[in-house]
Amino acid sequence: MIDYVYVKIGNECLFIEKATDLGYSELILCYVLSEAKQLTSEMKDKLVDSTDLKLFFGIIDEIKQISLKNNLFEKQIALGTSLKTSFRGLTEVYDNEFTKEKDAIHQRRAGLNHTILNEFREKNINVLFSIINFENLREIEKPTVLGRAKQNLKACRRANTNYLLVSLAKRPEEMKSLVDLKALRKILEQPN
Numbered sequence: 001m002i003d004y005v006y007v008k009i010g011n012e013c014l015f016i017e018k019a020t021d022l023g024y025s026e027l028i029l030c031y032v033l034s035e036a037k038q039l040t041s042e043m044k045d046k047l048v049d050s051t052d053l054k055l056f057f058g059i060i061d062e063i064k065q066i067s068l069k070n071n072l073f074e075k076q077i078a079l080g081t082s083l084k085t086s087f088r089g090l091t092e093v094y095d096n097e098f099t100k101e102k103d104a105i106h107q108r109r110a111g112l113n114h115t116i117l118n119e120f121r122e123k124n125i126n127v128l129f130s131i132i133n134f135e136n137l138r139e140i141e142k143p144t145v146l147g148r149a150k151q152n153l154k155a156c157r158r159a160n161t162n163y164l165l166v167s168l169a170k171r172p173e174e175m176k177s178l179v180d181l182k183a184l185r186k187i188l189e190q191p192n
Helices: 012-022 041-049 114-123 131-135 142-158 178-189
Strands: 002-006 026-032 054-061 075-079 092-094 126-130 163-166
Touching (some): 012 026, 012 041, 026 075, 041 054, 114 126, 114 142, 131 142, 131 178, 142 163, 142 178, 163 178
Parallel strands (some): 002 026, 026 054, 075 092, 092 126, 126 163
C-alpha cells in the first residue's frame, strides 16, 4: 500500500519510521513549494538509502502556482478545487470533494465529471482523497463530503482512473493504518 504525507525538511525520517511501523510499502513525501526549493539531491539520496520503503518525492500546491520543474520530484500534486482546465505536468489531484459550494437538488458538486476523468486517464493523473482533511471537517459537513467521495469513486471506476485514499498527514501521529484505509474504502464502495 501507498500513503502520501506532508513533510518539512528535517522531519522526513519520522514519517518514514511511522510508515514502516504501519506496514506501508511505498511513501510519497510531499513538500510545499517553499520547502521543495530547499531539498537537495544529496538529502534525497540519503533518505532513499536509509529505508526499505519505496520513496517518492512530490511538490504539493494548494493555490495552483507550480512552475518549478525539478528532477528531484516525481510527483506534482494540486488541490482539485482550485483547478480549472490546465493539468499540464500534474500527476495527482486531491480533495475535489471539499468545495464549499452547496449541492444542487439533483446533482452533487463533487468536482469531477466524465470529461475531466477521461483527460486524467489519458495523462495518467490519480485522484486522491485525504482522510485527515475529512476528519477535520465539522460533523454537519461530513455526510456531504462522503457522498461526493462516493460519487467520485464511482465516476473514477467508470473512467478507469485511479482513486486513492491517503492520509496526507502533517504529523506522523496522524498517519492512518492500512485497516483504516480499507474500512473507509469499503464504506465508499457500498451501494447507496
